[in-house]
Amino acid sequence: MKIIVCVKQVPDTSGKVAVKPDGTLDRASMLTIINPDDLNAVEAALKIKDQTGCEVVAVTMGPPPAEKMLREIIAMGADRAVLISGREFGGSDTFATSQIIAAGIHHMGLNDDDIIMCGRQAIDGDTAQVGPQIAEKLGIPQITYAGDIKVEGKDVIVKRMLEDGFMNIKMKTPCLITCIKELNEPRYMSTFGIFGSYQKPVDVYDYETLKDEPLIDKDTIGLQGSPTNILVSFTPPLKGAGVILEGADKNTANELADILEKKHII
């Protein structure tokens, strides 16, 4: 059994958000972190590794510097990693991205007892689409919003968290799970994992590696092949100071009603 964990390097939004003149994010000038929900997926995979001794493989699609993130995940306890990277893949939306990652996983080999884990969503795009689309493209079952995961042989039982409750769902491997932050507390790297982390294998899959995969179609990958495109991204202007109405009488209430009416709220 192996667990494939899909991870993404995202801008650290606790720092400054930089936008290029063309409206896209200036990723090069921003600090990066591992997408927080993906760390929950990594932790879930490592917990199963602690219990079963299974292999954990981290996968990402991104530019070459994303290798550092993969080394961090190896230092947390993953066995190896795959970096899917190529100019042809740049600018992909969720449709194209999931197609490429699914092709990468297919190339790596998905066995009967394997599990794919993803974070619920990334803090940059906030779509929560890539995980589910990978499952669709690989034709395997999926459960999203995992709040608890149990593996019993080839059965995976997941507590799927909803706004007003939860569902316990059982599915067969191979399958995909997306994880939420309430699932666990991600561990740190350890010094035991750090030393030697750069000797562990990180395979790079470029366009040449994946071009013969059935899922790879030159017209449906990268910026050109993406059905959706970002027109503009911007930092919203700060809201001005609010208006405070004082008093608990009818006049104040009328004043408030007038303002709301003018703004077409009521």
Added chain:
Amino acid sequence: MDFKLTKEQQLAQELFRSFAENEIKPLAHDMDEAEQLDMELLGKMQRYGFFGIPYSKEYGGAGGDNLTYTLCMEEVSKQDASCGITISVHTSLCCACIDMAGTEEQKQKYLRPLVDGTAFGCFGLTEPNAGSDVQGAQTVAVQDGDDWIINGSKIFTTNSAFADTCVVFAVTDKSGPVSRGLTAFIVDLKNTPGVAVQDNIKRMGIRAAQNCIVTYDDVRVSKDRVLGEVNKGFKIAMKALDGGRIGIAAQSVGIAQGAINETIEYVKVREQFGKPIAAFQNTQFKLAEMQTKIDAARLLTWRAATAKDNHEDYSSLAAMAKLFASDVANEVTRMCVQLMGGYGYCREYPVERMMRDAKITEIYEGTSEVMKMVISGGMNLKKK
């Protein structure tokens, strides 16, 4: 010359920094007030491999180097110097002795649990009447068949309140100077009859660290617990202390950098005379001077650690690093309290604790005066 950390050292620095900020910083004030370490916190540090950094994976260690160990000491001590000394005594005194002088069997049996994070270690050399002058040691060990019987008492044994293993030095030959009659023993502190660990000694700083008197009353240990050769323990102790000084230098850098970081946050928001005090040139110049000194101390520390990693002679380099860095830690923390004024003097702010903690760095593992003896000893000053 390349001042860059390797990729693995950079990852380790990130680990130490984020762990110290998230896990140690929130507890530091309360641990100081309670004069207790949080054992759950120490357990976490064991699991993440803070206690076996420069030791081989062959014995369960992290397989890192001494430079990375200084990065750990700095980041941990930035938040809490008590946690720093706990790691330092364990790593560069206790483990170092077993690593340098132990047999293969002793390393598998005693070093492995210490460096893989399942046991704590300490180092028993200092005695009530033998501080800088180790020649005054009065703890003795006498052979009795296949065993040795130890009698005496050791003071300021850091970590002894919870440690599993102690490397204890006792006089085994009184006929000559102690330097030719001292032997190192590996003692199980928790399960050996006759060992008594007393309460934590009340101190000015590093109050959370556990620093006790340990008495040895007819303590019987088998001969397979003799570390190195009989009567050759003095060299082991001195060599361990050489390495320990790199750890204390890094601890000093950490205390100083921690204080300056706290002070920078304060001077940006504290307003006097109509502007933040960071806008005054006095504040800016003081901070600039302090940061320059800290960087110089850090470079001396890294140089000594690198020499040790390269198996070069590092005795003088380690002494210079400790002498300079401990002085910087005291000057910087004192100035940080001054810049923060009345608030800096209050226990609510961490610089007060840091100033108290800094003092010990000029005293333990060789005082500043002893450092000058070591450094001048290597300067060819003897008359021809």
